[in-house]
Amino acid sequence: MKINHLPVDDRTNGWSAILPPRSANPALAEDVNADFVVVGAGYAGLAAARRLAENRPDQKIILVDGGEAGENASGRNSGFAIDLPHNVGGDHDELDGSRRFMDLARMAIDYNEALVQKHDIQCDWGRRGKYHTAVTPRGAFECLQPFAKELEALGEPFRWVEGDDLQNEIGSPWFSAAVYTPGCVLMNPAALCRGLADTMPDNVTLFENTPVTSVDYVNGISLDTPGGSIRAPKMILTVNGLAGQFGFYNNRLLTMAAHASLSRQLTSDERAALGGVDDWGITPANAFVSITMRLTRDHRILIRQNIHYAPNRDCTDADRARIRQDHQRMFLKRFPMLPNVTMEHTWTGYLCFSRNGSPGFGQVAPNVWSAVCQNAVGVTKGTASGLLAADQATNVENPLNSHMESLGVPDLLPPQPFLGIGVRARLLWENWANRHEH
Numbered sequence: 083m084k085i086n087h088l089p090v091d092d093r094t095n096g097w098s099a100i101l102p103p104r105s106a107n108p109a110l111a112e113d114v115n116a117d118f119v120v121v122g123a124g125y126a127g128l129a130a131a132r133r134l135a136e137n138r139p140d141q142k143i144i145l146v147d148g149g150e151a152g153e154n155a156s157g158r159n160s161g162f163a164i165d166l167p168h169n170v171g172g173d174h175d176e177l178d179g180s181r182r183f184m185d186l187a188r189m190a191i192d193y194n195e196a197l198v199q200k201h202d203i204q205c206d207w208g209r210r211g212k213y214h215t216a217v218t219p220r221g222a223f224e225c226l227q228p229f230a231k232e233l234e235a236l237g238e239p240f241r242w243v244e245g246d247d248l249q250n251e252i253g254s255p256w257f258s259a260a261v262y263t264p265g266c267v268l269m270n271p272a273a274l275c276r277g278l279a280d281t282m283p284d285n286v287t288l289f290e291n292t293p294v295t296s297v298d299y300v301n302g303i304s305l306d307t308p309g310g311s312i313r314a315p316k317m318i319l320t321v322n323g324l325a326g327q328f329g330f331y332n333n334r335l336l337t338m339a340a341h342a343s344l345s346r347q348l349t350s351d352e353r354a355a356l357g358g359v360d361d362w363g364i365t366p367a368n369a370f371v372s373i374t375m376r377l378t379r380d381h382r383i384l385i386r387q388n389i390h391y392a393p394n395r396d397c398t399d400a401d402r403a404r405i406r407q408d409h410q411r412m413f414l415k416r417f418p419m420l421p422n423v424t425m426e427h428t429w430t431g432y433l434c435f436s437r438n439g440s441p442g443f444g445q446v447a448p449n450v451w452s453a454v455c456q457n458a459v460g461v462t463k464g465t466a467s468g469l470l471a472a473d474q475a476t477n478v479e480n481p482l483n484s485h486m487e488s489l490g491v492p493d494l495l496p497p498q499p500f501l502g503i504g505v506r507a508r509l510l511w512e513n514w515a516n517r518h519e520h
């Protein structure tokens with residue numbers, strides 16, 4: 083089966099642009115055999131390859147990626163490892179689902195935190211928590227109050243912060259209220275991905291800049307790449323929204339583009355003018371409409387806004403130039419005390435969603451497992467699903483597998499053109515219905 087749609091690095095990722103240069107692992111340049119092959123080195127593939135190596139220390143694992151570690155969606159996100167669902171839901175079943183999500187997410191955070199500590203990965207990893215914010219009292223009433231009630235029902239700690247108190251913590255006067263929860267980790271996602279890729283166990287070989295161009299499932303797995311072929315009896319597929327190219331989840335995965343900008347570093351005077359604490363993160367009441375923001379440890383401000391349907395993954399420099407202007411305008415409204423601070427990097431990343439929010443997880447063929455479709459919470463869900471797919475592929479019992487399986491499978495999507503029309507209409511409606519939160 084030929085792979086028609088390959089990942090492309092547009093070289094716009096701001097998180098890696100602010101890091102020192104890194105030498106990628108060599109591309110595959112000969113024919114190789116292994117016991118397992120993992121395709122895709124995002125959070126899911128990095129966790130899958132490492133876990134296979136832990137479970138089978140005497141076997142050979144190949145991890146292969148079309149690009150470089152930290153340059154995919156995993157290295158381009160907003161850098162929140164989120165331990166709570168955004169919207170909990172109040173009934174018994176929803177609370178149970180939230181508890182399962184929290185178990186999976188916290189396992190993933192603990193797993194990566196142990197690696198950050200063991201290998202001294204310099205990625206500004208910190209359990210800083212996050213503020214779930216509303217711009218207007220209406221947003222606080224409709225979104226934050228139910229969220230706070232649900233956290234109470236779950237027995238989860240939180241703080242309600244509003245008005246001047248909130249401004250004193252984050253500097254910006256823009257928000258009316260926030261629910262602060264302490265369990266979220268903030269970090270530089272490109273630095274974390276690089277660090278995880280560069281500290282793989284000895285029995286994992288990572289080939290970067292090695293796109294898989296065709297796949298054959300007869301007598302095990304055969305993958306072709308421009309420099310040589312890979313043969314293995316078993317594969318874990320961690321290519322997120324491109325899983326359809328490998329013959330799985332066709333017409334079940336939605337690709338969306340998300341955009342983020344990082345400002346230049348604030349001067350010490352600007353940092354003083356902003357006020358508030360260091361190193362905070364804000365998620366918005368409505369993730370599609372409103373803005374995710376961070377103040378990083380090196381005093382840059384991140385703005386993540388603008389999600390749109392992008393089935394062809396074809397955002398252009400012109401799109402990014404327009405989006406940067408939007409981000410700059412939003413920045414100035416939220417930080418009137420920083421009139422001269424400009425956006426230095428603006429980038430695109432491609433996200434994978436399913437209609438019903440379910441992941442593409444588990445065994446999908448006799449010798450193939452998948453961990454794809456993280457529905458925009460890939461730092462924790464991607465890590466958890468990659469790790470658990472590796473446990474399944476090596477017959478290791480893990481009680482969290484049933485949590486993952488309880489999340490269901492991605493529903494079929496309507497055919498085109500109804501799908502495109504439907505997704506765009508839904509985004510327009512979300513924007514209109516939540517315009518008070520812009």
Ligand SMILES: Cc1cc2nc3c(=O)[nH]c(=O)nc-3n(C[C@H](O)[C@H](O)[C@H](O)COP(=O)(O)OP(=O)(O)OC[C@H]3O[C@@H](n4cnc5c(N)ncnc54)[C@H](O)[C@@H]3O)c2cc1C
Nearest residue numbers: 122124125126148154155156159160162294431459460461
């Ligand atoms: C702007 C933005 C902000 C976000 N913010 C957050 C956040 O704060 N917190 C959070 O949890 N999530 C966030 N997300 C979502 C998160 O980044 C993703 O859910 C997550 O990175 C998906 O991880 P993954 O490993 O499944 O896939 P990916 O990171 O997409 O990795 C898939 C890999 O497969 C490789 N691949 C694909 N096809 C082939 C092929 N044919 N041959 C070889 N390799 C191939 C690709 O090169 C890629 O490296 C955000 C995303 C974006 C874009």
